[in-house]
Amino acid sequence: MSKSIDQKARWIEWMDRALQLASLAEGETSPNPLVGAIVLDKAGVLVGEGFHSGFGKAHAESQALVQAGIKARGGTLVVTLEPCCHFGKTPPCTDAVLQSGVQRVVIAIEDPDPRVSGKGISILRNAGLEVVTGVLEEQATFQNRDFIFRVKNGRPWGILKWAMSLDGRIALPNGVSQWISNTEARESVYHLRSKCDAVIIGGGTLRNDNPLLTTRGLANPEPLRVVFTQKLDLPADSQLWDTTVARTLVASGINNNKSMKRFPAGPEFVQLERSTPKNLLEVLAQKNCNRVLWECGPLLASQAIQEGCVQELLVILSPKLLGGEPARTPLxxxxxxxxxxxxxxxxxxFENLGDNWAIKVRIPMDK
Amino acid sequence: MSKSIDQKARWIEWMDRALQLASLAEGETSPNPLVGAIVLDKAGVLVGEGFHSGFGKAHAESQALVQAGIKARGGTLVVTLEPCCHFGKTPPCTDAVLQSGVQRVVIAIEDPDPRVSGKGISILRNAGLEVVTGVLEEQATFQNRDFIFRVKNGRPWGILKWAMSLDGRIALPNGVSQWISNTEARESVYHLRSKCDAVIIGGGTLRNDNPLLTTRGLANPEPLRVVFTQKLDLPADSQLWDTTVARTLVASGINNNKSMKRFPAGPEFVQLERSTPKNLLEVLAQKNCNRVLWECGPLLASQAIQEGCVQELLVILSPKLLGGEPARTPLxxxxxxxxxxxxxxxxxxFENLGDNWAIKVRIPMDK
Structure with missing residues (x-):
């Protein structure tokens, strides 16, 4: 059943387009993956396309096949992720594929969801369809790295972000940090937030910076704002308590009745079993998060890294020298x-943002 | 006497070539500037070129004019720096220019040396020659920024270099720092040293790292290795005490007789009037340094910055995360x-060096 490289190569351009379609909904599909699909008729002419635009909405394959109609018969479906074979919010896509009359399905990657995970492909092959897999596998895996990670590990993909000066400082000795980065860099952070399901800070950052943590309207709804606090020693006033702008979740592992009296009205409260970044992310996975952004201080950031809760790092580097003893460092x-x-x-x-630099790296998975 | 932009524009290509010639001796001419010169005959054909290759050696103009011989008559001399008009190690270049018979001299910038500083240009003009100035002025100023700075301020141009991790650390909490940067980055530092007249560390770096501080043969002679120490509490063994490889200078402002007993045989010792980076650089200017490289720890680096002894910064950034509390930070x-x-x-x-980055910035002059 293995397909040669040449057979795969035929489909690279169409798969590239399907991946582009999928990417249009980045940040909007959680807990679902990004999926893009294209239908070609028997002669290889484009007759339908679609992408998954959000949880509960039509799947990419269904959209593309509906658009193609009877022109799909004898044609090819190109899809970035293995079609599902179970009832979720929508019926199984394998049913729609078989009914459409396409004779071939080209797939980038298998769905890591254990309810699918190769079963969709088997159903199609058993029904006599030609199935080509592994087309632009690497790109498709990268595109859905957060979804795949969450399905396999039970917690969302973590991105840790900090802005630092050229001498590695995230604040002056007195805690002043507004602003180390420039306007372009801060706007790029709003954009990054809009691609994430939640933004997490610790109690210290809440008390020191009183941040807003929104995308400034780039995403609707705004990502969930999460305060992870050990002490529940929260300020009476905070921009995060106004939940008309965006939802706020306060998570803590320690039930402190004295502080709880002062708990604000707007935010949701979650009692964690263990007061760890990992347990917090497990709870956020249950709340449909595929991708979270850590915007916390050094102690929580280090803990998150050590517990495997950070997969990517975005460092905004600004050509400033702050100095400071004792130092305010990112970790x-x-x-x-x-x-x-x-x-x-x-x-x-690596990207230039005005006179700042945006450096993006992967944290090794095996440490 | 002012020349129009068009008149200057005619000479840009030739001046660019003269600047390229000058750059061939980068790091080898101190305390002299870099100078390149070109002679064109009456018809505008290249008939001579030269560059200043080192202190005490022939000046660029003289070389180019000797090469041109009688073809210089009625021609043009293009030179990156105003010709000198005083006896130094060689006779005044203005004499050679007048004797050569050129009718025009094109100059990028005036010599900041108060013994010249416009006087060379006056001599030529008074003798009836056409003098065009300010051609590629910015580039020529940049090329000789160290020489100009030293002449104006009485101390060499300072470059501060450090290698740090992505979380802004120059060492692990226990002081281990070998190696944060990669091989390419370390080789680029050897290259940078070869363009400097001296490399400076503090006593702490000497004791912790026992560095060699050479160019690994890229420069001959090697730049002067300088240890700036408050306490004269120097180790008995150090790579720097072997002065067969490169000269070493130990500078201190405090005469500590007890430690002086242990002073090694090879290095030169200098007693500073004031134990400050600025006074050290004034002494190094007297020792013919135009450009020095600071490779010191955070305390000395901060002091050097605060005293205006750092004009440029080279940060080698490595995609590693070190962590550490208390932090080991660059400043x-x-x-x-x-x-x-x-x-x-x-x-x-900004340069990629393997998986490292080399970031070069200018420190503001007005702070």
Whole structure:
């Protein structure tokens, strides 16, 4: 059943287009994956396309097949993710594929969801369709890295972001940090938030910075704003307590009745079983988060890294020199004593944002 | 006497070539500037070129004019710096220019040396020659920024270099720092050293790292290795005490007889009047340094910045995460309490060195 590289190569351009379609809904489909689909008729002419635009909405394959109608017969469906074979919010896509009359299905990657995970492909093959898999596999895996990670690990993909000066500082010695980065960089952070399901800070950041944590209207609804606090020692006034702009969740593992009296009216409260970043992310996965953004201080950031809750890092680097003793640095103790122990990140991208730089890296998965 | 832009524009290509010639001796001419010169005959054909290759050696104009011989008559001399008009190690270049018979001299910038500074140009004009000035002025100023700075300020141009992790650390909490940067980055530092007249560290770096501080053979002679120490509490063994590889200078402002007993045989010792980075650089200017490289720890680096002894910064950024509490950061306290006080550097260049980045910035002159 294995397909040769040549057979795959035929479909690369169409799969690339399907991936582009899928990406249109980035940040809007959680807990679902991004999916794009294209239907070609028997002669190879484009007759339908679609993408999954959000949880509960039509699947990409269904949209593309509906658009193609009878022109799909004898044709090809190109889809970025294996079609589902179970009833969820919508009927199984494999049914729609079989009914459409296409004779071939080209797939980038298998659905990691254990309810699908190869079963969709088997159903199609058993029905006599030609199924080509692994077309632009790497790109498709990258596109849905958060969904795949969440399905496999039970917690969302974590991105940690900080803005620092050229001498590695995230604040002046007195805590002042507004602003180290420039306007372009801060706007790029609003954009990043709009691609995430939740933005997480700790109690310290809430008390020091009183941040708004929104996308400034780039996403509707705004991502969930999460305060992870050990002490529940929360300020009476905070921009986060106004939940007309965006929802706020306060999570804590310690039930402190004295502080609870002061708990604000707007936010939702979640009592964690364990007061750890990992447990917080497990709860956020249950709340349909595929991708979260950590915008916290050094202690929580280090803890999140050590518990495997950070997969990507965005460092905004600003050509300023802040100095400071004791230092305000992005991370706290990671427990390393030798240079061969330290985390060696893999570079993803590098971008100029005015006079700032945006550096994106992958945190190694095996540490 | 002012020349129009059009008149200058005619000479840009030739001046660009003269600047290229000058750059061939980068790091080898101190305390002299870099100078390149070209002679064109009456018809505008190239008949001579030269560059200043080192202190005490022939000046660029002389070389180019000797090469041109009688073809210079009625021609043009294009030179990156105003010809000198005083006896130094060689006779005044203005004499050679007048004797050559050129009818025109094209100059990028005036010599900041008060013994010249416009006088060379006056001599030529008074003798009836046409003199065009300000051709590629900005580039020529940049090329000789260290020489110009030293002449005006009495101390060499300072470059501060550090290698840090993506979380702004220059060492692990236990002081381990070898290596944060990769091989390509370390080789680029050898190259940078070869363009500098001296490399400076503090006593702490000497004791912790026992560095070699050479160019690994890229420069001959090697730049002067300088240890700036308050305490003269120097180790008995150090790579720097072997002065067969490169010269070493130990500078201190405090005469500590007890430690002096242990002073090693090879290095030169200098007693500073004031134990400050600025006084050290004044001494190094007297020792013919136009450009020095600071490779010191955070305390000395911060002091050097605060005393205006750092004009450029090279940050090698490595995609590693080190963590650490208390932090080992590139700079110590700079005394800022508001974000509008901090040093805002100007970006010069950005380079990929394997998986490392080399970031070069200018430190503002007015802070």
């Amino acid at each position: 706290a103790e990671l427990g390393f004593t030798r240079m061969d122990e330290v985390l060696l990140a893999k570079r993803i991208s | 110590a306290e700079l005394g800022f309490t508001r974000m509008d006080e901090v040093l805002l550097a100007k970006r010069i260049s």
